[in-house]
Amino acid sequence: MFDGITPQLLFGQLLIGFINGSFYAMLAMGLAIIFGLMRVVNFAHGAQYMLGAFVAWLLLNIFGVPYWGALFIAPVVVAAFGLVMERLILKPIANLDHLYSLLITYAATLVIEGLIRQRYGSTGLPYSSPLPGGVNLGFMFMPWYRLWVVLFSAVTCLGTWLLIEHTKLGAYLRAANQAPEIVESFGINVPRMVTLTYAFGVGLAGLSGVLAAPIYQVSPSMGSTLMITIFAVVVIGGMGSIVGAIVTGYVLGILEGLTKVFYPEGANLVIFFIMLVVLIFRPGVQLNGKGN
Amino acid sequence: MPHDADGTLLAVDNLKAWYAESQALHGVNFKVKKGELVTLIGRNGAGKSTTLRSIMGIVRNRQGSIKFEGQELIGLRTFQIARKGIAWCPEERGIFSDLSVRENLTLPPHLIEGGMTDDELMEAFPNLKARASSGGTQLSGGEQQMLAIARILRNGCKFLLLDEPSEGLAPVIVKEIGNQIRQLKARGYTILLVEQNLNFARAVADRHVVIEHGQVVDQLTNEELAANVDRVKTYLGV
Ligand SMILES: Nc1ncnc2c1ncn2[C@@H]1O[C@H](COP(=O)(O)OP(=O)(O)O)[C@@H](O)[C@H]1O
Ligand SMILES: [Mg+2]
Numbered sequence: 001m002f003d004g005i006t007p008q009l010l011f012g013q014l015l016i017g018f019i020n021g022s023f024y025a026m027l028a029m030g031l032a033i034i035f036g037l038m039r040v041v042n043f044a045h046g047a048q049y050m051l052g053a054f055v056a057w058l059l060l061n062i063f064g065v066p067y068w069g070a071l072f073i074a075p076v077v078v079a080a081f082g083l084v085m086e087r088l089i090l091k092p093i094a095n096l097d098h099l100y101s102l103l104i105t106y107a108a109t110l111v112i113e114g115l116i117r118q119r120y121g122s123t124g125l126p127y128s129s130p131l132p133g134g135v136n137l138g139f140m141f142m143p144w145y146r147l148w149v150v151l152f153s154a155v156t157c158l159g160t161w162l163l164i165e166h167t168k169l170g171a172y173l174r175a176a177n178q179a180p181e182i183v184e185s186f187g188i189n190v191p192r193m194v195t196l197t198y199a200f201g202v203g204l205a206g207l208s209g210v211l212a213a214p215i216y217q218v219s220p221s222m223g224s225t226l227m228i229t230i231f232a233v234v235v236i237g238g239m240g241s242i243v244g245a246i247v248t249g250y251v252l253g254i255l256e257g258l259t260k261v262f263y264p265e266g267a268n269l270v271i272f273f274i275m276l277v278v279l280i281f282r283p284g285v286q287l288n289g290k291g292n
Numbered sequence: 293m294p295h296d297a298d299g300t301l302l303a304v305d306n307l308k309a310w311y312a313e314s315q316a317l318h319g320v321n322f323k324v325k326k327g328e329l330v331t332l333i334g335r336n337g338a339g340k341s342t343t344l345r346s347i348m349g350i351v352r353n354r355q356g357s358i359k360f361e362g363q364e365l366i367g368l369r370t371f372q373i374a375r376k377g378i379a380w381c382p383e384e385r386g387i388f389s390d391l392s393v394r395e396n397l398t399l400p401p402h403l404i405e406g407g408m409t410d411d412e413l414m415e416a417f418p419n420l421k422a423r424a425s426s427g428g429t430q431l432s433g434g435e436q437q438m439l440a441i442a443r444i445l446r447n448g449c450k451f452l453l454l455d456e457p458s459e460g461l462a463p464v465i466v467k468e469i470g471n472q473i474r475q476l477k478a479r480g481y482t483i484l485l486v487e488q489n490l491n492f493a494r495a496v497a498d499r500h501v502v503i504e505h506g507q508v509v510d511q512l513t514n515e516e517l518a519a520n521v522d523r524v525k526t527y528l529g530v
Contacts, residue, residue, distance in 0.1 A: 168398075174390040175399055181350050182386040186400035187374035187447055 005261055011140040013257040019146055019215065021253020022153035023208055023226065028233040028245035029157060030204035033164070036177040036240035037197050039098050040090060043105035045230065046223025047112040048202045052078045052209020053218045054116060057125055067130035071210050078206025083199040090198065091191070109224065117220040124217025149211050156207065157246045164242055173197065177240065232275040299325040301451060301482050302347070307356040309339075309346045309506075316342040318506040319356065324451075329473070329483045331493045334503035335529040340486040341383050343503065344453045347484075348380040349373045360451070375403055379449035383456050383486070385440040389429040393420055396428045397443045404448030416475075417442045434465035441472065452476065455486045470495050488528060494518070502527050 027045060034042045042048075055077050056070035065073065085108065093100045134143035164170035176183040176190060184190040209223075216222055233252055237244030252271050260267040302324040309317040317339050324330045332340045345351040347358055349370040358365040365373050374380075379400075388396055397420065398410055414421040417438050423431060431439060437457050444452065457473070458466045466489070473496050477483060487493040493500060500517055502510035504527060517524055 171391055171395045171399060175388045175396075178388050178390060179386050181370065182382060182388075183399070184370040185348055185350065185374055185380045185382075186444070187371050187403040187449075188401065189371050191369065191371075 007139040010261055013261045014254065015140070015142070015146060015257075016260075017254040017257020018150055018250070019253070020256060021250040022150055023212060023249075024230060024233045024253050025157050025246045025249025026153050026204060026208045026211075027226070027230045028237060028249045029160060029242055030201040030208075031230065031234050032237070032240050032242050032245040033160075033173075033204075034198055034201040035234070036242070037173060037180070038090070038094075038101075038194055040101040040105070040198075041098070042198075042201065043102055043227075044085070044108045044112065045202075045205050046225075046227035047109040048078055048082060048205040048223070049209040049212070049226065050116070050218075050220060050223035051081065051112065052206030053127070053213040053216075053222060054120075054209070055206070056210040056213045057127055057218045060127070067127075067210075067214070070213075071207075074210045075203045075207040078209070079199040079203030081206075082202025083195060085202070086195045086198040091195070094194075113220045113224065120220070122220055124219040124222075127213040127218050129214040145214055149215065153208075153211065156204070160204070161242060161246065229271055232271045236271075236275050236278045299327075301326040301328075301361065302484070303357070303359040304343070304347070305357040305359070307343070307346060307354060307358060309342055309351050309354040311342075311351070311353075316351075316506055317346065317354070320503070320506065320508055322501045322508050322511065324482060324484055326482055327477075327480065328499060329477050329485065329497050330499045330501060331485045331487045331497045332501050332503055333487055333490070333493055333524070334527060335488070338503045339506040340503055341455055342506075344380060344455055344484070344486060347373075347453060348378065350380070374447070374449065377404055377449045378451045378453065379444035379447065380453040381440050381444055381455060381457065383459065385436050387428040387431070387436045387439060389427065391428050392424070393426050393428055393431065393439060394424040396439055397424075398446065400443055400447040402447060404450075406450070407448030408445045410446075413442050413445060416445075416472075434461050434468070437461065437465075437469060438472070441469075441476075445476075450480065451482045451484070453484050453486075456488065457485070458487065458489045458492045466492055490521070490524065490528060490530070500524070 027049060031042055031045055034040055052074050055074040056067065059065035059070045059073060060067070089104050089108065090101055093104060129145045131144040131148055134141055164173055172183060172188060172193065176193060180190050212222070233248050234245060236252070237248035252274065256267060256270055259270045300323050304320055304322050307317055307320040308315065320339070320343055332343060334340055342351055346354045347365065349365065349368060354366060356366070360376055360378060363376065365376070391399070397413060408416070419435060420439055420442060423435065428439070429436070441454065441457065457469050461469070470492060473483065473485070485493070485497065494514060494517060497514055499514065500512050501508055502524065510527065512520065512524070
């Protein structure tokens, strides 16, 4: 039944799956970090990812800053934006039901996307690849830029994981995920830690946006379409679990790619189907932030 | 009058505290002098833990006055209160399950001159040294209690709030914890200890403050308590 499947098709889709998985992993990781400490479901993550791509586009087209500069500047700009957002709209409602933070980050998404759409329209803006060309591996053609994305996001995920699991800073974060009041009673400025953690997670979304700019079109809605999938990834990986988010991101990206090869009709549904199965067989786990 | 004219380190005055709409403390008054070991005793739900949590700023909805070294604590955030020199060991111990024993122990930063070094801590609590790389919650209840006390000695705070360290532990372990607490007093720490175990309280304390329904109803020195054990037992409902 798999007669029509050439190595080119298989590896081509595997690569696309890996690329998508890289974005799923990075975005889900940022969401998990934010949720773990703040119990905030950051609905604005997709809009912040889009902002990263837009800032890169603006840097190039207005200030002439090339991709390699934007790769460092744009995430910092987006993180600073996140820092201000936390101070202005999340901190004031930190003691209310978590539903409010979900609603307010959703509202922020609508405002951010609306403003960008107003100013730049809803059609995509092109951003040319900083690494044109590629290499023919025999069984497939590997574009340099896609190779770069796969490697860079893997290093980012690994680095973030190391930071959280194997440094003192990460120990503060892990401890505060469990009992922020006890960490604060040690004399640690937990409110500031919350602000910086949110900014860090948002900065990761911005970084993903810059990485995405040369692959996908830079458009106001590029984040919201992706976010639906990312939330499914986070639910499957266990809310708040960093490793769960990373592994699930890659696995689902690749599964999605393989589904395109073997059962194209199901490709758009496979992730949601898995989420459904997970929700049925692991009730409660994805809500308490301590998935196993 | 300067705050330390009579050696007062902590002065709690007409302290009221709320959990959402429900009031847990109804005007608590007591003092702790520098170097003293004072217990808060009283039956379950009397407001002992809430008193500690209010001092530490964990319970934020509170009124009245809490002065430490003459400075008002109400209005400060928990981390600012810690930086004044107050450490808290919660009733549920608060060992972090995602952290190893060593990570748990070394989490508190050095805030104030004179905190114990990691070597000193390992020496003072030898059984923690042997378990340093275990997960925090793989320890026995007694070891977890030791760890919870040990780690708050790291940041240099000299006023300790200990919430029922003897709770749920075997008598031998309780005795060991009692020894540790006496040693801390000998090292110059001032301690406010919540207890329901009267024998344990008598074995370590200078003075006792009895709390009932969110108010202080009695205060006795350790000698006075010895002469009035039956009366105090009725406070505890035992
Ligand atoms: N987190 C909380 N939320 C609401 N009420 C609480 C909470 N913690 C304690 N209380 C209530 O406050 C009162 C005092 O409790 P607590 O200070 O824990 O007592 P104790 O430590 O003396 O046993 C009790 O009536 C208790 O039910
Ligand atoms: Mg209690």
